[in-house]
Amino acid sequence: MWKAYCDGGSKDNQNKQEGYYSFKIYYDDKLYCHKYRLLGFGVTNNQAEYTAVVDALAEIGKIAPSRDFEKEVKIFSDSQLVVNQMNGTFKVKDFKIKILHEMLKKLMNYEKCEIIKVDRKIIFAELGH
Numbered sequence: 001m002w003k004a005y006c007d008g009g010s011k012d013n014q015n016k017q018e019g020y021y022s023f024k025i026y027y028d029d030k031l032y033c034h035k036y037r038l039l040g041f042g043v044t045n046n047q048a049e050y051t052a053v054v055d056a057l058a059e060i061g062k063i064a065p066s067r068d069f070e071k072e073v074k075i076f077s078d079s080q081l082v083v084n085q086m087n088g089t090f091k092v093k094d095f096k097i098k099i100l101h102e103m104l105k106k107l108m109n110y111e112k113c114e115i116i117k118v119d120r121k122i123i124f125a126e127l128g129h
Contacts, residue, residue, distance in 0.1 A: 078120045
């Protein structure tokens with residue numbers, strides 16, 4: 001089973017929002033990859049959270065279809081917005097978020113793919129921020 005721990009954020013840098021994210025991906029509890037990326041200025045926290053999940057699933061997709069890997073994916077995020085929008089509990093209203101939401105829906109095409117809300121402490125323990 002694939003597991004991805006994802007987090008994104010936006011910090012104030014000289015009165016401009018600068019986005020970033022990181023994620024860790026495991027396959028059968030073995031670390032597959034760990035990535036950190038700066039997204040640049042003008043990125044909101046929610047956009048960074050979504051982008052982390054989109055890019056983590058895209059990374060899994062690079063290798064999972066080409067080999068005989070199990071097609072079950074669990075994504076762990078502390079973002080209430082991302083998890084609830086992807087599970088259909090919250091509506092998607094923001095235009096930029098709608099684009100990321102649609103991308104994520106297309107990437108969640110595994111036999112079983114779920115996004116799970118976890119406590120911030122779990123994300124911090126995995127990613128260190």
